[in-house]
Amino acid sequence: MIQKIVTSALIAGFGAGLLSALLQFAFVQPILLHAEQFEGGELTHFGALGSSMSDAQHWVFDPGRDLLTIAFSTLIYAGYALMLLAAMVAAEERGHDLTPRAGLVWGVAGFVAVLLAPAFGLAPELPGMAAADVGARQIWWFATVAATGVGLWLVAFGRNWMMWGIAIILLAAPHIIGAPLPDVLTGPAPPELGAEFASRVLGTGLVVWAVLGMIAATLWQNAPDEG
C-alpha cells in the first residue's frame, strides 16, 4: 500500500505544483513584483498623487528565481498530496468510495483547511506588509490548519450532534482566539495591490487544490494493487 499511495501522491502533487507555479507566474507574480518596488523604495504610494498603474510589472521568466519557484511549488504540493491522499485512503478504509468526484470534494476541503481558514486570520502577505512575529504566526497557522482539518473531517464523517458540535468549535476557535496581528501598520504598497494579491492567491489555490484532489483520487483508483 505504501508504494501505491506514495507514487499516486507524488505524481498528483508534482502535477498540482506545476499548475500552481504556472498560475502564480500568470496571476500572482506580477503583483508580487510590483509590490517589491514599493517594499524596496523604488516606488512610493502615500503621497498626494498616489502611484501610477503604468509602473505595474509584467512577469518575464527569470531563471534564477522562477526555477526555484517551480521546485518549491512542486515540493509543497507533493507534501500536501501525501497528507491529503493519506486522509482520503483512511476514509476509503472506513467504507467511503474514493471516486474522482469525491477527490474534488477532498481537494476543496484541503483548500479550506490550509489556505482559506488561515487566510481568514492572516491574509496572504503582499511583500512589505507589516506582520506580527513570524514564529507566533506560524504557530497560529499550524494550529488553524490542524483544527480546521479535524473539524472538516468531523463535519463529513461525524454521526451525531456531539461530533458536529465539536466540529463547529474546532472550525470557529482559531478565529475567535484570533491571529497574531502587527502593532503598527506600515505597509508601503497601495491597498489595491494587497487586496488583489490576496484574492489571486486564494483563487489560484482553489483551482490547484481542486485539481490535486481529482488527480490524486484518479491515480489512486487506477493504480494496480501491490497484493
Place this chain on the structure above:
Amino acid sequence: MNTQTQAIAKPTTKLATLIAVAFAGLMMITVAGHVQAAALHDAAHDVRHATGFPCH
C-alpha cells in the same frame, strides 16, 4: 489463531502506514514552507507568499 492475528494486525499496519505517509508530507511542508533559515527562506520566498504561508 493465525487468521485472528492477521485480522487484528492488518488495520493497525495500514493506519501506521497512513500516519507515516502524512507525517512525511508534513515534514516537506515544514521545510519548504516554514523553516526560516535564510537560504531556504530566500529560495522559497515567492512560493511562500503566493501560497499563503507566513513569511519573514
